[in-house]
Amino acid sequence: MNRFFGFVKKEFQHIFRDVRTLMILFGLPIVMIILFGFVVTTEIRDVEVGVLDRSMDQASIRATQKIFSSGYFVPAGYLQNEEEIGELFRSGKAKVVVVFEEGFEKNLQRENRAAIKLITDASDANTAQLSLTYLQGVLMTYFQSVNQDIQLPWTVSVKSRMFYNEELKGVYMFVPGLMALILMLISALMTSVTITREKEFGTMELLLASPLKPREIILGKVTPYVLLSFVNAMTIVLLGFLVFDVPMMGSIWLLMLECMLYITLALSLGVLISTNAKTQQMAMFISMLGLMLPTILLSGFIFPIDNMPKVLQWFSSIMPARWFIVIVKNIMLKGTGFAFIWKETLILLGMTLFFILASVKRFKIRLN
Amino acid sequence: MNEVEHIIEVKDMVKNFGSFTANDRLSFHVEKGEIFGFLGANGAGKTTAIRILCGLSYPTSGEIQVAGHDVYREREKIKKKIGYMSQKFSLYEDLTVSENIRLYAGIYGMGRKQIASREEQLLDRLGISQIRNRLIREIPLGWKQKLAFSVAIFHQPAIVFLDEPTGGVDPVTRRQFWEMIHDATEEGITVFVTTHYMDEAEYCDRVSIMVDGRIDALDTPAALKQQFESENMNEVFLKLARR
Numbered sequence: 107m108n109r110f111f112g113f114v115k116k117e118f119q120h121i122f123r124d125v126r127t128l129m130i131l132f133g134l135p136i137v138m139i140i141l142f143g144f145v146v147t148t149e150i151r152d153v154e155v156g157v158l159d160r161s162m163d164q165a166s167i168r169a170t171q172k173i174f175s176s177g178y179f180v181p182a183g184y185l186q187n188e189e190e191i192g193e194l195f196r197s198g199k200a201k202v203v204v205v206f207e208e209g210f211e212k213n214l215q216r217e218n219r220a221a222i223k224l225i226t227d228a229s230d231a232n233t234a235q236l237s238l239t240y241l242q243g244v245l246m247t248y249f250q251s252v253n254q255d256i257q258l259p260w261t262v263s264v265k266s267r268m269f270y271n272e273e274l275k276g277v278y279m280f281v282p283g284l285m286a287l288i289l290m291l292i293s294a295l296m297t298s299v300t301i302t303r304e305k306e307f308g309t310m311e312l313l314l315a316s317p318l319k320p321r322e323i324i325l326g327k328v329t330p331y332v333l334l335s336f337v338n339a340m341t342i343v344l345l346g347f348l349v350f351d352v353p354m355m356g357s358i359w360l361l362m363l364e365c366m367l368y369i370t371l372a373l374s375l376g377v378l379i380s381t382n383a384k385t386q387q388m389a390m391f392i393s394m395l396g397l398m399l400p401t402i403l404l405s406g407f408i409f410p411i412d413n414m415p416k417v418l419q420w421f422s423s424i425m426p427a428r429w430f431i432v433i434v435k436n437i438m439l440k441g442t443g444f445a446f447i448w449k450e451t452l453i454l455l456g457m458t459l460f461f462i463l464a465s466v467k468r469f470k471i472r473l474n
Numbered sequence: 475m476n477e478v479e480h481i482i483e484v485k486d487m488v489k490n491f492g493s494f495t496a497n498d499r500l501s502f503h504v505e506k507g508e509i510f511g512f513l514g515a516n517g518a519g520k521t522t523a524i525r526i527l528c529g530l531s532y533p534t535s536g537e538i539q540v541a542g543h544d545v546y547r548e549r550e551k552i553k554k555k556i557g558y559m560s561q562k563f564s565l566y567e568d569l570t571v572s573e574n575i576r577l578y579a580g581i582y583g584m585g586r587k588q589i590a591s592r593e594e595q596l597l598d599r600l601g602i603s604q605i606r607n608r609l610i611r612e613i614p615l616g617w618k619q620k621l622a623f624s625v626a627i628f629h630q631p632a633i634v635f636l637d638e639p640t641g642g643v644d645p646v647t648r649r650q651f652w653e654m655i656h657d658a659t660e661e662g663i664t665v666f667v668t669t670h671y672m673d674e675a676e677y678c679d680r681v682s683i684m685v686d687g688r689i690d691a692l693d694t695p696a697a698l699k700q701q702f703e704s705e706n707m708n709e710v711f712l713k714l715a716r717r
Contacts (some may be wrong), residue, residue, distance in 0.1 A: 110513030116569065150663045309560035313530045315558035315635075316581045452663065 113326040121297050121330060135288045135338050142280045149276055150236045154182035158199040165211035171173060172248040178240050193225040202226045202237050224238035229451050248368060270439045281346035281433035283407035286427035290372045290401050293335045297328050297376030298389040306385055328373045339365040355441025368430045368453050374461035401427045481633055481664050483505045487536035488523050498687040504666060507659055509538040511675050512668040520668040521549040524637050528558050541632045555576030557626035561638035563618045567611040574610060575625055582629035596624050616647040627658050636667040652677045683714055690714050
């Protein structure tokens with residue numbers, strides 16, 4: 107046992123003596139979570155809106171005021187004619203233009219109907235879509251409130267609630283996604299690099315010729331990363347909670363256990379990569395391209411899986427991150443227990459076993 | 475039989491990689507306490523053989539015993555009794571001299587007190603006590619090589635395997651290094667060394683010369699020179715290679 111601890115200690119020394127490793131290990135998760143939390147957001151805020159008001163009557167002015175007092179939009183000035191819209195979009199001074207038709211109030215009163223045209227700069231499709239939805243929402247609420255005193259024969263009122271994320275905050279999405287990404291990155295990338303480094307420097311030969319068993323060598327190399335990845339996982343949860351108010355509805359213990367499982371999975375994937383890569387560069391390349399990109403794109407982290415083509419949907423189901431994200435969301439946001447996530451857990455467990463068996467097999471082939 | 479005398483016993487060792495035969499029915503033995511030179515050009519199959527003897531890879535066929543243990547079934551036992559130094563002088567660059575010594579000593583299961591006292595002895599003998607806390611990457615190549623060798627025999631193995639131990643160092647350091655190897659045999663350690671420097675063969679008690687996966691000659695340097703009517707080992711080697 108002493109043999110093993112001496113070996114683990116050495117691995118910690120490698121980590122704590124290398125500034126680059128330390129930066130990736132501790133700097134990266136914090137920087138990423140802050141960046142994603144603040145910068146990448148699916149909410150809209152301060153979208154510039156131009157107004158082309160052909161009537162300038164009370165109703166249209168009120169509506170305009172409502173738009174700008176909603177907090178989502180800022181005025182980009184009044185336009186005089188339709189030609190200016192294109193110019194405004196091209197100069198980038200506004201993303202949306204609201205057009206009130208001529209005689210807006212008059213039409214409202216006489217015919218009970220009046221038209222508002224919403225034109226968006228859809229070169230940025232996401233913002234355009236979101237701005238439209240928000241604008242329609244603001245205008246609908248306003249006109250409903252105006253109509254309150256009028257007795258209509260009947261009305262249907264739709265009230266919507268967003269369960270588990272009442273304010274539709276983007277961070278709620280990103281914290282589970284980032285956990286999946288960062289743990290995968292650190293565990294798989296770092297282990298594959300550290301193991302191939304021993305191969306490159308020839309120290310692996312010495313270790314293999316020593317009384318240490320191959321499984322002790324591998325275990326000794328990954329143990330520090332298990333601990334550090336776990337610290338990272340908890341840091342992310344804590345940062346999400348303290349800085350972004352991401353709730354922790356379910357059991358923290360269950361979350362920790364699931365994190366351990368996912369970390370083990372990522373580590374065994376890292377070991378598998380290292381048995382196939384000859385150099386550190388190679389290991390880094392495989393980890394980055396083979397793990398990072400698919401994890402970001404196909405795990406449901408950013409793009410919804412249901413909207414993907416069928417083939418990519420199948421592909422996404424072999425992404426460990428996909429299942430882990432479901433688990434984390436369930437525990438953190440919905441507060442569900444193990445009964446609702448056993449299937450995903452089982453999938454992760456199966457994948458872990460598969461990777462461990464595959465690396466053991468590869469390792470044996472290499473020895474012969 | 476005679477395991478006491480023959481610390482390595484190899485009979486008809488074959489190693490195939492696919493259709494390529496790296497070691498073709500090698501048979502030889504190494505006597506306890508001798509310096510056995512394992513010579514041959516690059517690609518002659520030296521490293522393949524040394525890897526099998528160290529338990530780093532399995533032979534395709536043949537009967538092989540190292541330190542009285544079978545290489546198929548008793549690898550773990552063999553590994554405890556041998557030391558190994560590769561051609562890269564593989565120490566950890568980001569660990570200090572002392573940390574490297576302690577790491578390897580620990581891996582070979584030595585006790586803490588034993589490690590501490592032997593470490594003092596070793597550093598004194600090499601005259602490098604003052605750099606014990608320096609990182610390996612900061613010390614010169616010649617010292618690294620001596621240290622790598624000292625680490626390989628730190629746990630007092632029965633046999634030490636040296637794979638091209640003198641690559642890239644200057645002649646003076648090489649000379650000093652062979653003195654260290656001699657000192658090791660006085661402590662009862664058998665030395666199995668591969669090299670392609672033919673002048674170094676003169677320092678060995680017996681040498682085997684490999685050509686294309688086979689052992690073409692095996693004897694003391696003096697006997698080989700006589701047999702091939704040569705002035706030095708380099709000539710012996712050239713004559714063998716031209717055959």
